[in-house]
Amino acid sequence: MSSQPAAAPNKLDAAVLKIAGVVVLGAIMSILDVTVVSVALPTFQTEFDASYAQVAWTMTGYTLALATVIPLTGWAADRFGTKRLYMTALVLFTLGSVLCATADSIGQLIGYRVLQGLGGGMLMPLGMTIMTRAAGPERIGRLMAVLGIPMLLGPIGGPILGGWLIDIASWQWIFLINLPIGLITLIYAQWALAKDNPEPSESFDFIGMLMLSPGLALFLYGVSSLPEAGTVADNKVWLPMLVGGLLVVGFVLYSFKPKHPLLDLRLLRDRNLTVASVTLAVFTVAFMGAGLLFPSYFLQVRGESTLDAGLLMAPQGIGAMVTMPIAGMLADRIPVGRTVPFALALMAAGFFTFTQVGTDTSYWLLCGSLFVMGLGMGGTMMPIMTSALKTLTNHEVARGSTLLNILQQIAGSVGSAIMSVILTSELNGSPAIPGAVNPQTGGTVSEAGLAIAVAQNPALAQQFPVDPGMLQRGLEFVADSFATTFGVGFVLILATFIPVFFLPRKRQESHLRDHEQGGDRVAPVVIH
Structure with a gap:
């Protein structure tokens, strides 16, 4: 041994x-x-x-x-x-x-x-x-x-x-x-x-592929069409979501039959993988969905350039760089259920600031909050993925990581669609400007829409003189819309605490199974 x-x-x-x-x-x-x-x-x-x-x-x-x-x-x-x-x-x-x-x-x-x-x-x-x-x-x-x-x-x-x-x-x-x-x-x-050592003995699951890959693509197509359509009732949204969802459900029911399914859902019998997967999915919906809107706030409300908006997001990454190596080392020694709740609390604390944003919120406050969010993110995502993969065999890791990546893609797409729909819905409530017509669409122009256009291109204010009071009202409306959307993201961050509660909280043996002469053997290894 x-x-x-x-x-x-x-x-x-x-x-x-x-x-x-x-x-x-x-x-x-x-x-x-x-x-x-x-x-x-x-x-x-x-x-x-x-x-x-x-x-x-x-x-x-x-x-x-x-x-x-x-x-x-x-x-x-x-x-x-x-x-x-x-x-x-x-x-x-x-x-x-x-x-x-x-x-x-x-x-x-x-x-x-x-x-x-x-x-x-x-x-x-x-x-x-x-x-x-x-x-x-x-x-x-x-x-x-x-x-x-x-x-x-x-x-x-x-x-x-x-x-x-x-x-x-x-x-x-x-x-x-x-x-x-x-x-x-x-x-x-x-x-x-290293040189490959492929295992060509496994058969390819063509039936699973014909259900899962088109199913995921159709479902995400429907979800991604939601912000443009504005309603689930649109045929472009509900029809592909329904067909895609049925194909995915069909795959789930079918996947336990073949010996080598395209996506091995049997891995979810591992409690660590299941709990970590649910936690990661909820966290990704919240963070990826709302996180993509942070640069949009700087661009559309504060009128920053694309480069400056990117630079303003840097504190979040710096914060994560501080905690991620520490969280990685701790995850090898301390059960993730003891560390992740504290990191998630930091994430929530930083996120809360964005539920209160306005047209002139201090950049020091915003960048400080992004830094705190980064500290929390660095201590959350990687330990969760560690918990998910720790007890899998070398052979199972490829399929386990595939499962996690699919969950992240679906959760990220769903989160982005949810947040985009909420923001679009909020912005659509802005009053229209009497007599103003959008030259691209031929539709009406709202105070919020004009405020966003001027924030991104100040020259428009000189080309088409408008009432400064109207612009300010529109800008405040846009800021309030972002704050409402971020509020939904904050609630989802808080919801992540529910699956986090079920992450491992005691030091456990890793039931590591190694391949030996074509079979599996159990080799108990204590994780220090």
Whole structure:
């Protein structure tokens, strides 16, 4: 029994850190591209003469592609090997990035974003699989702290990088920047990752794929159409959601029959994985949904540039950088049920400030609150994922990380849709300006809509003289709408305390099962 994983080095050694560099570079590209594009949407509207609803599909198409390909990742990692598949995903993502920069219509850009998503969707679950197999479950807390780096750099660096590149160059460079990074990562991966040892014996679950991948794509399409439609009753919303939901439910009922299902829901028999998955889903709905609106507040209410809005978000990432390494080390020694509630309390305290935002709320207060939120986020997300994966075998990690990534995608999309619908609904309550017509849509112009337009382009106030009192009323209405939306997010953050209560609160043995001569054996390892 001397070869038990407990005997592995306590720290992440040089060999593991070498592999971590590959995974972090790939994940940074994938996550950055979500947040970089979020600040470029107004630019796309101008460049392609498109509506906001149209350009929003540059993000939605990417998300749908992620949801479609993620379920295939677990099987493909076993069948073809993680190194080969990871490098294929890098090629797809980099190629999609270059093609995005060549797009001369909004339709082309959306199509190329889908290609990007097919590669990007595999990078994170594959990266988690590669890292967990390299480090071993006894060091998974510190491992998650390393994987947390791109999750932090995305929200911080994305808006800053996107705003900077658009300001000094052009929108094409938010995609072209991925070319040198992709090439470097490919060369690094070829050198650093171990030779594949695929397991081609597993059969592919075609029936499961025909239900789950289209089901997720249709469901998320319906959810993503909700902000544009404004109501669930719209055929564009309820019909794909219904069909997609039925396909997903059908998959859930079917998935326990095949020996090797596309998504192994049997893993949810592990209590740690189940509780952590529910906690992560609720947390992601709250944080990702409302978190995407923070830059919008700075852009639409405070009139900041894309670069300045990105810089104002930096304190959140700095706070997370402080706590994430500490939380990673503690997760290997202390049950997450003891640490996560305190981190979540910090998250809630910082979030509360945004439920009270106005047109002139102090930047010191806002940035301080973002820093406190970051402290809480750094101590929440990675320990939860640690708890989820800690007791899985090497073989199960690929499927466990796939399950977590799907949950995050669904929760993030649902959260974003909920918050967008609430904000849109609030803004629609703004009084219309008599006689004013929107030249793009031919519809009426509201006081809130005019206030947002002037905040983002002050020159409009000189081109079309308007009553300053009307602008101020509109701006206050917009600020109140954001505050109401953030209030819903705050309630959801508080709701996360319910599943957190069920996270492990006592030191437990890890029922680690190792593969030995084609079978599984139980090797009890005490997690210190």
